[in-house]
Amino acid sequence: MSASLVVLIILAAVVAWAVLGYNSLVSVRNQVQNAWRQIDVQLRRRHDLIPNLVEAVKGYMQFERETLTQVVEARAKAISAPDQASRMAAENQITGGLSRLLAVIENYPQLKSDQNVLKLQEELTTTENQIAFSRQAYNDSVMLLNTRIESFPTNLIANNFGFKQAEYFQGAPEDQVVPKVDLSMGGGAAQAPSTPRA
Amino acid sequence: MSAARADFWELERRNRRETAILVAVFVALFTLLGFGLDFRFGDLAIVNGTLTGFPALTLVALTFAIFQALLSYYGGASLVLASVQARELTPDTPQHQMVLDVVREMALAARMPVPKAYLMNDPSPNAFATGRNPNHSVVCVTQGLIDTMDREEVQGVLGHEMAHVRDYDIRTMMMIAVLVAGVAMLADFVYRSMWYTGTVGGGSSSRDDDSRSGNGGALIGILVLVLAVLAPFFAQLLAMAVSREREYLADAASVEFTRNPRALLRALERIAQTESPLRNASRGTAHMFIVNPLQGARDDDEGFFANLFSTHPPLGRRIERLRALLNETGGQTPAASSISRS
Secondary structure: OHHHHHHHHHHHHHHHHHHHHHHHHHHHHHHHHHHHHHHHHHHHHHHHHHHHHHHHHOOOOOOOHHHHHHHHHHHHHHHOOOOHHHHHHHHHHHHHHHHHHHHHHOOOHHHHOOHHHHHHHHHHHHHHHHHHHHHHHHHHHHHHHHHHHHOOOHHHHHHHOOOOOOOOOOOOHHHOOOOOOOOOOOOHHHHHHHOOOO | OHHHHHHHHHHHHHHHHHHHHHHHHHHHHHHHHHHHHHHHHOOOEEEOOEEEOOOHHHHHHHHHHHHHHHHHHHHHHHHHHHHOOEEEOOOOOHHHHHHHHHHHHHHHHHOOOOOEEEEEOOOOOOEEEEEEEOOEEEEEEEHHHHHHOOHHHHHHHHHHHHHHHHOOHHHHHHHHHHHHHHHHHHHHHHHHHHHHOOOOHHHHHHHOOOOHHHHHHHHHHHHHHHHHHHHHHHHHHHHHHHHHHHHHHHHHHHHHHHOOHHHHHHHHHHHHHOOOOOOOOOOOOHHHEOOOOOOOOOOOOOOHHHHHOOOOOOHHHHHHHHHHHHHHHOOOOHHHHHHHHO
């Protein structure tokens, strides 16, 4: 009588624990998906901005043509990417190319006086930053999910219900640091804010 | 990462607690004032050791205090913004668009809802955040800040403000600002009304009064006077005590968001170079700003009294801390900084 009661209580506790563990895994997984959607919005916005950028600067930057076509090609690759890994690789290429282009714009006084280019530059800069910040958020939630899936005892639940580890969004090594492009065109006053570094 | 999260929950809890204590003290102080006034002007008296009469003014004061607290909570942000004459920031110029973009970026970095952005038309570079919670938050910058700072520096400043939003500092600071103004106003009113009715001047005549209630009334009258004088002082002291450590924490959080100690460091250095005080800031709102907006309040004095009576840590000290952080993470030989300290 009392023995069966004990067994019943233990059984109920195990079930309750499993339900709670399952729910917490679901909520972390949703967090990861949400964070990815945030990045996705920004990446798409960037895709939309690239043709405008190409249009706006193509008359000016003769020798940046290479970077420009590289970005356009990477964009095409990202849009038609068959899986997430190859898409991330292509997006990272865009990030690298764009940050180079944005740095180079600083050295063209003519470009800096073009209202359209300035507006685009600001839009691209904030999109880049928002991608970077949402990537931080995404990677943090991926780490949380993967830790839960791997660690005991939640791994028992994760394995039984087919929770899969999520992939980190790794940045390309070159986009960790904004490239310092100095063409020494004598940008003068336009560059004033960035000079007192070092 | 989880450690940082825990810290932030802890800060949020502390702020909720401090706001609750502040409101409780405020309501109690008001009620006590009303109680004192009841003795002086109402029909409350001590007859043969027992309290008699209806405490009408006490109830009025209590009601007023609760009303004031609710008004401060729900309307505090609007009151603060009105008192510094800020207007909503619109993307009317490329600069303003940039600030709006940076607000969005730092909200993403802090994982908070995007606050509303406001603008103060003042040439002195400064900024503050306010609101009752992250869902109803406001960041406000001066035109001077926008004019003197580049994108990176604005990021550093707004990162600092987003930290105040995330940690619920904005709620505590807003309640202090609005309630201190309320206490100061009332204290002023009581003080004046007592002079006009001759309570203070006629204190000596009540000594001849043989009834116990007269003596008690005079005593409480003096108590009211003391309270009226001390209330704003204590409120101010409280504001100072709670805001200095917050500034260091928000500086650190700003670096955590931007992953760039240089951003805020350069912003603070730029502010340190300017001398002009903010026109529309007052003693009631000074503690909300990223750097003290009042004239002559920005010296780098250290020491017990300087620390006790200033709402902000010395700017030099904050810059120093950020520089140390930059040396730790910025690739410059980490050993050098620890050696130079000894």
